[in-house]
Amino acid sequence: MAQEQIHDVAHLGHVELLTPKPNESLHFFKEILGMEEVARQGQSVYLRGWGDYQLYSLKLTESPQAGLGHIGMRTFSPAALERRALAIEKTGYGIGWAEQGDIDHGLTYRFTDPDGHRMEIYYEAVKYTPPAELRPSLKNQPQKNTARGANIRQLDHLNLLTSNVDADSQFMMEHVGFKMSEQLILDDGKRGAAWLHVTNKSYEIAYTSDKTGAKGRLHHLTFNVESREAVLRAADIFLDNGVYIEFAPSKHAANQTFFVYVYEPGGNRIELCAGGYLIFAPDWEPITWTQAERAKGQAWGNATVPTFHTYGTPAVE
Template identity: 65%
Template sequence: MNNREPIRDIAHLHHIELFTAKPNESLDFFRNLLGMEVVHSKGQSVFLRGWGDQQLYSLKLTEAKQAGLGHMAMRTFSNHALEQRARDLGQSGLGIGWTNGDYGHGKSYRFTDADGHNLEVFYEADKYVTPAHLKPGLKNMPQRFSARGASVTQLDHINLFSSDVDADSIFYRNQLGFKLSEQAITDEGKQTTAWLHVTNKSYDLAISLDKSGEKGRFHHAAFKVESPEMVLRAADVFLDNGIFIEAPPNKHVAGQTMFVYVYEPGGNRIEVCSGGFLIFSPDWETVTWTPKERKKGLAWGTPLPATFHTYGTPNTDK
């Protein structure tokens, strides 16, 4: 990174679009097992939100031939910030161009990252208007608690697979203003995982090395719950409903979140998480994890399953 003034145009991760070849089963998973609310349907897509999402929706679920990431959308702080990002992204060689928008938001600028993931930025967005049956008791909450399934609060972060983590990490930092909170490196100093943030969370985006040789694959989306006990509750919900649990509840080293990982019926990996730390210091120094430290496993010593480092969507296994 150079010494130029940091980019401060991106406010937060707004929503993601996930593809699924099993739209009905996937919708049942997100609505009834995660406890999300449907806010709109259009064509082959359904738009959903967690009960604590401040935006209109955080997930666009779209029928497709195979699972994977349709696109990731970020909201800027203003129209001026949007125009600045569009100008710089256009000059980067990775710009695609302007769209007229989608359900719930205005015009957006589409582009890809260094590995080919589809991204967009926009500013104008419709406010969530709480329907009468979801009105909360406290007016500073977007809606009442969803006492259904895992009862996820909101979209927390996403993890992308990348054939070149260093290149993607630099792209998000130089073009979008993300900051590198933590990283895992090889003995030669190459990044194998980068954790990046634009809010004061420890990370909003993780990028992990994809050793398959493919580009643009998706690793997982994480939805937050209110407490570690709710992560345990989510695991029981998945157990009771026959959802494959790839990694049972445990604690990450990076970010320090409690988690459980599953595959939703369409094949995408989904995390339910809680906790984590916040970053308030403007001069936070990147925490670096060495191969020796990573070999110790998770915070309490147990390892993640081998599939965690190889499985992504679209699934390239033959």
């Protein structure tokens, strides 16, 4: 019988992205992707998609190198926060408590996964209240749909490069509360990739084997849009604005999302996606792909671009 899921973490809340080109990256996220700036603090700018219920979903921070700053996840309650913090502390990967997290949330517990990706969990969070010019007509929508740029709706998921997919995925399942939706098992029996979820989305965090052997790197950060047509429209916007398109629009075999991949000016890989499937079965068994099956490419046979298996941030030789 499958182990019952730990229902303490509610969802992926925000991601801090590091960039050596803060002005250019900010222009990309605001004008090309269409995000709203909500605050600035120190070397960081906080941004949101029109469908995010919290104050922000992206913290963009100036840094010498591109990459991941940290991942923030909201828990279901203060008690859930205490339970997860205690469980994570026992693993030896805890960093500790902070009375004040980023600008939108309070008491925060910080930790890393085994590979060194920095993470935090919190409960207290500021819900977004739009100014008059962004007040929506529909009361059940966080803000007005501005239809600027690619018009991203909200934070969707991220893919982390790791030196040990098994160690990181097991840590997230056993101690944080994620479940596995899909996995790639290599010919040598090792897990080459794992897709994990806490909501009924098929994944919020994916781990992919880092071919360089480096630790703690970012593969990509993803925002969702409303439709496949919106992904295609975004590709045209990227083309017109000189944004490098690494992987033209297609459909993933794993998780079935329709996608386009680009590099933002700081060097981080960004995906826009639509679709995918939802999981309702409480006894879902992970879908397993073989190395030969994944070598066939994406859902319609499109070959995966070579840099997809080698590039990440920060870049390594």
